[in-house]
Amino acid sequence: MTVEIICVGTELLLGNIVNTNAAFLAERCAYLGLTCYYQSVVGDNGARLSDTIKTALSRADLILLSGGLGPTEDDLTKETVASVMGLSLVEDPASKEHILQFFKTRNREIADNNWKQAMIPAGSRALLNANGTAPGIIIEKDGKTLILLPGPPGELRPMFLEQVEPYLLEKRQAAIYSQMVKMCGIGESDAETQILDLTSSENPTVATYAKTGEVHIRVTAFAENEDAAAKLVKPMVNKLKSRFGSKIYTTDPDVTLEQSIVELLAGNHMSVTCAESCTGGMIAARLVNVPGASAVLNEAFVTYSNKAKRTYLDVKKSTLKKYGAVSEQTAMEMARGGCISTKADACIAVTGIAGPDGGTDEKPVGLVYIGCSVAGKTSVRECRFTGNRQKIRESACAEALNMLRTGILEYLSQTKFT
């Protein structure tokens, strides 16, 4: 089945917002095994929207539209689709009741134009919008399916995941099962080279995604039911596990690297602290973004000045003088000192030159030392990152989390087997 994505909104044409809906819908369609050849963006204009829908209908079986379902006169998607498909609009009682309740529970007056949102094309199916007032709509006619979704990502995403995906799978008479093998400490091209023989597999499919410091591999299978699909996925995931070993931090698509670290620490009653110079709080901020981080992190330091490194981390004056603040030795003492001063089991320390100034021939911009101390054992890695200040800091943050995870795993493996 081929799909086409149309995102409606003048704010997209003006570049006021980035089209994350298109990326989300495209990724979910790929996941669902639908083939997408075109995406379009068009403004809140009846004639142009009508042309775009007609073109899409001539090329695809399924059209996903986002945006233009709101209460204002500018919102034309539903009216335009109904007109193109030759359908009249009728009131949907369930949607009307939902709008009424939505405003009632928020103690807000309902402006008259809101009732427009309860009108849907005759014979179509309304999708309840748990996070807003405009319902989604599924239209099936003349062998084509059109699915209209609200524009705000906070409304579109749950509606697609919870209502549209089950509908599409039922339509395909297929069940889907997917696992996400998430790794750190390996480059994208390295990972791809190691699975060249697997990527031609058709069921399950194997797809690679890269983000700063991480590589994710998604394994997806279709079958008559979820159990059967899971049975197709499992041996492939096992192959990936045996190839990538401890570089894999999770196979749960919803778990982040920082979450896996927090869970690893919490599960072993360990605590962590951070001693950040050039990353300036980014590592701590990522750890604290995990709900329940308070179980493993009590405090963390941004030690930007030499004096702060001495005061809070007990880095020796002589070390700073002899080797400089950006050095293996300083990173080592920062990591050790962080553990000692906070009594944490682990400390991740970063010192580097994020630029754009401050680089020298000997210590260029991008040079970063990361120290990791776990239960008294400390290691330091010298890294050379590229890009602007923000990119260098993000790369350092990702590598620091990778080192922290590796350090904890090494410690745990030793305590368990010795």
Next chain:
Amino acid sequence: MTVEIICVGTELLLGNIVNTNAAFLAERCAYLGLTCYYQSVVGDNGARLSDTIKTALSRADLILLSGGLGPTEDDLTKETVASVMGLSLVEDPASKEHILQFFKTRNREIADNNWKQAMIPAGSRALLNANGTAPGIIIEKDGKTLILLPGPPGELRPMFLEQVEPYLLEKRQAAIYSQMVKMCGIGESDAETQILDLTSSENPTVATYAKTGEVHIRVTAFAENEDAAAKLVKPMVNKLKSRFGSKIYTTDPDVTLEQSIVELLAGNHMSVTCAESCTGGMIAARLVNVPGASAVLNEAFVTYSNKAKRTYLDVKKSTLKKYGAVSEQTAMEMARGGCISTKADACIAVTGIAGPDGGTDEKPVGLVYIGCSVAGKTSVRECRFTGNRQKIRESACAEALNMLRTGILEYLSQTKFT
């Protein structure tokens, strides 16, 4: 002049990457006064790309294409455009030399397929790619203009800003001048209401953009030369200045809120520290992202546990017991304590409930207290943010920076006039 944007790449159709190029090009086109009615995304497929280009040519004067200019066989944009426009490909000596030098300075072997990138449609103009090997290309034929740009944003953006914009302005025989009035501490709808009478202005134009905790207003004018355009912009910016006063933190499009704060502090020889609980280092990380932040920030704390709040910030045990960690009183003591323990002139402190757990009827998720201490004077604001954990923390971070800026300005105005 109407423009259409076509982004080429299978990775966009699969949702592997978000289409930031489309947003960037759309925003720049709006800035340049070009009208965009459609954006399209199409994969690396000759026939479909050809159709998309023909459709765009039937609708617009100027077509911007991104992606598909690389050395591989999949990269088809140039070949397809040449075929649609009836042009042959010829070698561009300058591009060939650039590719040679690019590899030479990096000590890398040149694979044969790289020479393909030196071929451009006959009669077209090559745009030097300072950050890669594939040149951009400008084609003018039959009253239409096609501009081909490399897909990587790090190559596309500088090429567009430095070479395409001057070309388009010359084509329009117009000069452009723009200022960005950036504000914090005001909501988008509030700001828009205050400038309703100004947004209908045609030259200069007035456009509003919102981001977390900030509102930006861009004033842009066209004229025969830049000075004349600047003269049109200036009175409008002055109107905005008189309406929004100290809510404006800069009129320079490249200056961020955190940068304006770092510059304000540095210019007045003041220092700052942070005492972060639920934001967990985000505020410090934003300040440290400003080059030269070391002049104003020596250290900062993530004090997540009660004990850390007592140890590093000297928050009283009785305060934590009586009012709780998330309270006006704790935020007050955190801000004061941060200044005292680090001898900084200013401290911004945040304590709140970011969720998803930990909320109660009395202290719900989203409740955040922000304390700001400047030169001994401390104030606290109670905020109630919505959204998920990450969104609540980002909102708290933005509001904290706003309070810090306001606190510094108040202090400076008092020291200057008393």
